[in-house]
Amino acid sequence: MKHNFGAGPGILPHEVLKQAAAAVVDFNGTGLSLLEISHRSPEFEAVLAEALKLVKELFSVPDGYSILFLQGGASTQFALAPYNLLPEGGKAAYLETGVWASKAIKEAKFFGDVQIVASSKESNFTFIPKDFEIPADAAYLHFTSNNTIYGTQVQKFFPSPVPLVCDMSSDIFSRKVNVADFGLIYAGAQKNMGPAGVTLVIVKDELLGKTNRKIPSMFNYQTQIDGGSMYNTPPVFAIYVSMLTLNWLKAKGGVEAIEKENATKARVLYEEIDRNPFFKGVAATEDRSHMNVCFVAENPDHQKPFLQLCDEKGIVGIKGHRSVGGFRASIYNALSINSVYVLIDAMREFAEKNK
Numbered sequence: 001m002k003h004n005f006g007a008g009p010g011i012l013p014h015e016v017l018k019q020a021a022a023a024v025v026d027f028n029g030t031g032l033s034l035l036e037i038s039h040r041s042p043e044f045e046a047v048l049a050e051a052l053k054l055v056k057e058l059f060s061v062p063d064g065y066s067i068l069f070l071q072g073g074a075s076t077q078f079a080l081a082p083y084n085l086l087p088e089g090g091k092a093a094y095l096e097t098g099v100w101a102s103k104a105i106k107e108a109k110f111f112g113d114v115q116i117v118a119s120s121k122e123s124n125f126t127f128i129p130k131d132f133e134i135p136a137d138a139a140y141l142h143f144t145s146n147n148t149i150y151g152t153q154v155q156k157f158f159p160s161p162v163p164l165v166c167d168m169s170s171d172i173f174s175r176k177v178n179v180a181d182f183g184l185i186y187a188g189a190q191k192n193m194g195p196a197g198v199t200l201v202i203v204k205d206e207l208l209g210k211t212n213r214k215i216p217s218m219f220n221y222q223t224q225i226d227g228g229s230m231y232n233t234p235p236v237f238a239i240y241v242s243m244l245t246l247n248w249l250k251a252k253g254g255v256e257a258i259e260k261e262n263a264t265k266a267r268v269l270y271e272e273i274d275r276n277p278f279f280k281g282v283a284a285t286e287d288r289s290h291m292n293v294c295f296v297a298e299n300p301d302h303q304k305p306f307l308q309l310c311d312e313k314g315i316v317g318i319k320g321h322r323s324v325g326g327f328r329a330s331i332y333n334a335l336s337i338n339s340v341y342v343l344i345d346a347m348r349e350f351a352e353k354n355k
């Protein structure tokens, strides 16, 4: 058995994978594969409707918001957010907490004036800046809720005079969020929601149509809303597997229940990192992510042999991102606490062997 700590595409529940595999051969007894039926068939329309309903229910999306399943990943949303929300000649505020935030900033500059309200770039993004002012004349404030590469997470959302736009790619559905506090939430699916290929967008309807821009149909949230996420052929398989994963989450007790499990997984792992003299954490303690736990070996010579030990134990995907080094244990929703204990045991065994 493998313990999949990969950062993304990340671990999915085993039963979801089994159901998805079966649907590829024979979808719900239709004698046809899910991959070869019309997206406008009643069978697929039911899948899409169920997936949308689950998002609304699990994330308590209030009325006045539209839920969309789009393509192009979170990286496309880096451009579509300003395209749809930043008026011609307007200004947007951005918080820079990592490479993904920097990429969002780069795209926003195509559409208007970008003000970086704070950045932790100088310290290689080891913390989330907190004392910054949000310009009241900005169209929105954009930030990344969880910085997948650096293992930092915004633990308390900011009170803001302008709508919040948030990239939740790596912590969506991992904790309770008050959607009403946000103007726009987007997330590539491939960590907690499903496979790569579909991107979730939750947008407050009243913010749309105010930019004075001409927006091509596929890039226009309003066209996608009007088309019910089916303006063109949607990524049927990714939506189906997302629906299964959200159903799995619901059966587990929903976001509130998984938030508690995630907090326990994170706590026991950070406790070991802090206790074990062979390892140390990377992120500022108060900003530590409950999704991506980044740590390094105190002795750089221990990097390789620890990875080797992990490999022997079936622990995979634990090598840190090249810009941080060390190790990154991604402990997404579908990763069981047992896998976390396997990693902790490996850390203890390593310390014992090398003392």
Ligand code: PMP
Residues within 6 Å of the ligand: 008, 072, 073, 074, 075, 076, 100, 144, 146, 147, 148, 149, 167, 168, 169, 170, 188, 189
């Ligand atoms: N934002 C965050 C926080 C991410 O972790 C990632 C991918 N790991 C992205 C954006 C980019 O997503 P995509 O590859 O779906 O464009």
